[in-house]
Each structure stands twice: as structure tokens, then as C-alpha cells.
Amino acid sequence: MTDTQWDTYEVFHQSKKGDPHIHVGSVHAPDPDMALQMARDQFARRLACVSLWWPDNEGHCGTDYQDENFFARTTDKSYRDPKGFDAPLKEPSHG
Amino acid sequence: MAELPAGIPEPPLRRLLLAMADDELILGHRDSEWTGHAPILEEDIAFSNIAQDELGHSLIWYALHEEISGRTPDAMAFERAWNDFTCSRFVTYPKGISPTRLSAVPVRRSRTGATHGTHTEFAHRAQRGGREDHPEEAYHLLHVKGLLTRLGDATEESHRRMQAGVVAAFPQALGLFEHLEGEEELVGGGRVSGHGFPSG
Numbered sequence: 524m525t526d527t528q529w530d531t532y533e534v535f536h537q538s539k540k541g542d543p544h545i546h547v548g549s550v551h552a553p554d555p556d557m558a559l560q561m562a563r564d565q566f567a568r569r570l571a572c573v574s575l576w577w578p579d580n581e582g583h584c585g586t587d588y589q590d591e592n593f594f595a596r597t598t599d600k601s602y603r604d605p606k607g608f609d610a611p612l613k614e615p616s617h618g
Numbered sequence: 619m620a621e622l623p624a625g626i627p628e629p630p631l632r633r634l635l636l637a638m639a640d641d642e643l644i645l646g647h648r649d650s651e652w653t654g655h656a657p658i659l660e661e662d663i664a665f666s667n668i669a670q671d672e673l674g675h676s677l678i679w680y681a682l683h684e685e686i687s688g689r690t691p692d693a694m695a696f697e698r699a700w701n702d703f704t705c706s707r708f709v710t711y712p713k714g715i716s717p718t719r720l721s722a723v724p725v726r727r728s729r730t731g732a733t734h735g736t737h738t739e740f741a742h743r744a745q746r747g748g749r750e751d752h753p754e755e756a757y758h759l760l761h762v763k764g765l766l767t768r769l770g771d772a773t774e775e776s777h778r779r780m781q782a783g784v785v786a787a788f789p790q791a792l793g794l795f796e797h798l799e800g801e802e803e804l805v806g807g808g809r810v811s812g813h814g815f816p817s818g
Contacts, residue, residue: 529658550660553768560761564664595753598674 532558535576536566540588544576555579559586567594569603620685620740630800632686633704636694637798639679640705643695646672651713664761671754678747685740704798708790 529551535544547566552558558577567575572594576585586593622628649669656662680691770780 551658552660557764557768560764561660561664563757564667564761565660568663568667592753592756595757597750597753598671598678600674 532577534562537574635683637704639676640703642676644705645709
């Protein structure tokens with residue numbers, strides 16, 4: 524029987540230049556190119572991101588800082604940021 | 619009301635902005651129908667993400683449209699009859715009509731609305747809208763290219779299905795390039811950039 528399971532790629536995420544790359548999880552993909560796209564959408568969708576690493580068996584894969592558009596968040600995505608709700612300042616009146 | 623750049627006729631510009639916004643809105647909704655149907659979780663999230671991006675882009679163009687028409691994005695998105703929408707027919711088809719509808723994501727009315735040699739606030743905002751829309755559309759194009767190529771090349775069966783999809787979708791897709799009423803005045807005069815999405 525053929526194994527249809529795709530390869531697993533571990534993903535390392537960098538929030539801004541100079542910060543360490545931090546392991547954030549893994550993605551399944553048929554090849555390194557698709558792995559990068561999956562990694563972008565899983566792990567750079569909410570958190571600000573300037574670089575991803577997704578090492579494969581052959582060597583190291585990392586994004587290029589020159590390609591800024593790749594991680595661009597051009598429209599307002601604040602609705603994706605995890606945050607709490609504002610508590611009402613006054614107790615609601617009853618009656 | 620916005621001060622339009624000199625020489626820009628208002629009705630065609632209003633129609634163009636509305637058509638671009640409607641394309642984005644309807645395509646965003648149609649794309650969201652894929653949520654829960656992708657073969658793997660990663661693609662499910664990726665494609666839902668693209669759907670959300672499209673809704674964000676629709677707001678860019680609806681907001682510019684409001685500058686001219688005075689009608690709010692909410693009013694345009696939620697308070698119109700279905701037959702008042704001016705999107706391309708292609709983006710309205712339900713998912714599953716053809717796998718190649720995926721390719722409609724980046725290829726669509728994608729004119730920047732930018733104008734040459736004009737410096738009104740409106741022109742600047744239109745240019746900014748194009749710049750905000752562009753990087754995300756470039757990524758969408760990259761993503762669907764990856765999918766379409768791999769699905770087309772994977773097996774004999776997948777190739778057959780994708781080819782059938784292309785044959786079915788292609789004539790419909792040409793509707794994306796139909797001119798709107800009065801659009802020649804905008805495009806022909808070099809007022810607004812022409813059809814098609816810049817390669818990316």
C-alpha cells in the first residue's frame with residue numbers, strides 16, 4: 524500500500540529581526556515550497572512575522588528578508604489578534 | 619464628497635469601484651464555502667485565510683466608493699438586492715462548479731484605480747488601496763499556482779479532472795475582462811490602469 528501521508532516540516536518563527544527563531548509547530552506538505560505556504564498561513568497569520576525557517580531533510584529552508592511582501596499584512600487584521608474584552612465601566616441597571 | 623482628479627468622469631469611476639468591491643466581497647464569501655472541505659487542515663486554514671483577505675479588500679474599494687456615492691460599505695454589502703450587485707458572474711458560482719475557479723482568486727478586475735499625474739487626496743487613497751491589495755493578491759496567486767500545478771500533475775485522474783475544470787471554467791472566466799459601461803473613458807485615457815493582475 525502506498526503511503527499517502529505527506530512529510531512533516533517543523534516551523535520556526537521570528538517576530539522581528541534580531542529576535543531568535545522560535546519553534547511554533549509543524550505542518551504537513553508534499554514538498555518544501557508548499558510547506559512554506561502552509562507555514563505562512565498557520566503561523567504568520569496572527570503573529571507579526573519577518574522570517575520563517577522550515578528545515579527539511581536535505582538542508583535548511585529559510586525565507587529571505589528581501590521579500591517583505593510575503594508577510595505583508597496590508598489590511599486591518601486586528602480582529603485576528605487575541606485580546607480580551609473591555610469590561611463595562613458601570614453596573615447595568617436593573618429596573 | 620471627494621474631489622476627483624481632473625478629467626475623471628464620476629459615473630464610470632463609481633461603477634468601476636463598485637464592481638471591484640463586489641467582486642472581492644462575493645468571491646470572499648464563495649471562497650469561505652471551502653472552509654471545512656480541504657483535504658488537510660493546513661489547506662483549510664490557508665484557504666479560509668484567503669477568503670478573509672478578500673473581504674478586507676472589498677472594504678478598501680467600498681470605502682473609496684463611499685467617497686463618491688455617500689453610501690457606506692455596510693449599506694452596499696448588506697442592504698442591496700441580489701440583482702444590484704455588479705460583480706463578475708464568474709465569482710458568483712458556488713464552490714465545486716469547477717476546481718479551477720480557484721484561479722479566479724487573483725485574476726479578476728484588479729485595476730489600481732490610480733491616476734497619472736493627479737494629486738488629489740482621492741487619487742492618493744486609490745493608489746494606496748492598490749498597494750494594500752497587491753501584496754496579498756500576489757500571495758494568493760502563488761498559493762493557487764502551487765495547488766493548480768500539483769493537482770494537474772499528480773495522477774492521471776487528477777490531471778483529467780483539472781483539465782475538465784479548465785475547459786468548463788475558461789469561457790466563464792473571460793467575463794472577468796468584460797468592460798463596464800463607460801470604462802473605456804477611464805482606461806483608454808490612461809486614467810486608470812488596465813486589466814489583469816500584475817505578475818507576482
